[in-house]
Amino acid sequence: MSVFKKLVLIFFVLSVKSYIFADTKGGILTGERYFDRIGSAWQTTLYQDLELDSLGKIISRVDYAYNSSGVLTSTSTYNCTYYATYYTLTRTYIYSGWNYWSITDWKYTYDLDGKLTSYNYSCEWTGDHDNGLTVQTDTYTYDQEKLAEFHTEYDGNGLGYIIRTLYTYDSNGRISQELTQTSDEHNWTNKERTLWTYDGNAGVGIKEIYKNTVWINNGKTIRTLNEQLKPVTEYSSYWSWGNWIDQYQYIMQYVNEGVINRHYTNIYNPATKGYDLYKLHNYYYDNYGGMSAPGNLTVTVTGDSLKLNWFAVTGSSGYKVYSSDDPYDTFIEDTTGTFNGVEWTTPASAIRRFYRVTAVDSDK
Numbered sequence: 366m367s368v369f370k371k372l373v374l375i376f377f378v379l380s381v382k383s384y385i386f387a388d389t390k391g392g393i394l395t396g397e398r399y400f401d402r403i404g405s406a407w408q409t410t411l412y413q414d415l416e417l418d419s420l421g422k423i424i425s426r427v428d429y430a431y432n433s434s435g436v437l438t439s440t441s442t443y444n445c446t447y448y449a450t451y452y453t454l455t456r457t458y459i460y461s462g463w464n465y466w467s468i469t470d471w472k473y474t475y476d477l478d479g480k481l482t483s484y485n486y487s488c489e490w491t492g493d494h495d496n497g498l499t500v501q502t503d504t505y506t507y508d509q510e511k512l513a514e515f516h517t518e519y520d521g522n523g524l525g526y527i528i529r530t531l532y533t534y535d536s537n538g539r540i541s542q543e544l545t546q547t548s549d550e551h552n553w554t555n556k557e558r559t560l561w562t563y564d565g566n567a568g569v570g571i572k573e574i575y576k577n578t579v580w581i582n583n584g585k586t587i588r589t590l591n592e593q594l595k596p597v598t599e600y601s602s603y604w605s606w607g608n609w610i611d612q613y614q615y616i617m618q619y620v621n622e623g624v625i626n627r628h629y630t631n632i633y634n635p636a637t638k639g640y641d642l643y644k645l646h647n648y649y650y651d652n653y654g655g656m657s658a659p660g661n662l663t664v665t666v667t668g669d670s671l672k673l674n675w676f677a678v679t680g681s682s683g684y685k686v687y688s689s690d691d692p693y694d695t696f697i698e699d700t701t702g703t704f705n706g707v708e709w710t711t712p713a714s715a716i717r718r719f720y721r722v723t724a725v726d727s728d729k
Contacts, residue, residue, distance in 0.1 A: 393421045393650060400645040407645055408435050426454050443471070451476050465492040481505055497522035538594050539563055557583065566590040585609055593661070595619065614640040624650065659684065659707070659722050671713040678724040687721040696721050
């Protein structure tokens with residue numbers, strides 16, 4: 366009887382400080398596909414395919430764009446480069462036509478657990494009658510694995526803006542406020558906010574815009590969370606003449622413990638007073654035959670002990686931990702620690718180590 370195993374994450378530990386190294390989605394993401402509802406069928410609009418090496422490390426991303434008839438219209442390749450604490454996906458497109466020339470660059474930067482930390486876009490062009498440069502920089506700041514700030518700076522040939530959204534959370538880890546502000550390079554000015562209240566795992570977010578020194582109702586979202594505090598359903602509406610007008614329904618589906626694999630966006634139909642299928646976003650993972658990897662792997666160091674924790678995998682009969690001095694070298698099963706369900710404890714060391722956790726199903 367063969368042993369079925371599933372790799373999830375890599376950690377490296379130096380002294381008492383730890384760092385997440387690889388993807389935290391609970392599986393190795395291999396692609397995403399976007400659909401629009403056309404008539405009675407789903408039509409692919411974009412397919413993003415991640416090419417991985419034998420260790421699950423990204424080599425490149427290829428985007429396939431389709432028109433409304435389902436015809437492939439363009440293919441774009443982003444090359445991946447790894448650095449000590451992050452990796453990037455980059456693409457350059459050069460166009461040369463009659464009396465016109467342009468160069469466009471895209472760059473996505475991720476930390477080593479797969480979280481997007483910045484996006485950079487630039488387009489420089491020159492022609493018979495004009496020339497210019499457009500630059501956009503988005504940055505994402507996290508606090509204890511949660512998004513704390515989203516910051517955008519845009520300059521379109523001399524005309525631009527600076528905007529940020531600040532996120533705060535309650536003691537249970539649920540988002541409590543989203544505050545969006547703009548800057549004139551000297552002061553931040555409030556523009557809009559969403560305030561969240563909860564009754565258990567049911568949340569209501571009221572979106573307000575700041576106008577003439579007061580906050581005015583603008584939108585509302587009703588949200589249901591799962592045990593991992595991830596949204597499973599949302600209903601959005603906007604404020605009009607003293608009434609909330611239904612707008613969209615969002616449905617998020619997950620596999621095992623917290624790994625998203627499907628996101629529906631449905632649009633409200635006033636005639637039927639229901640929601641019509643509108644858009645679909647699918648996520649695809651390398652699941653090594655069907656079992657998901659342990660999700661939400663975390664590491665803590667307390668005194669002389671290092672501890673790994675993760676979400677349970679449905680159908681798993683146990684887990685194994687592997688370690689290595691080099692994240693790109695061979696990982697050897699680590700038997701220095703002891704298991705307690707979804708927890709593994711080993712003596713802490715000043716030597717840098719990288720860790721992987723797998724789920725084992727001895728029935729496969």
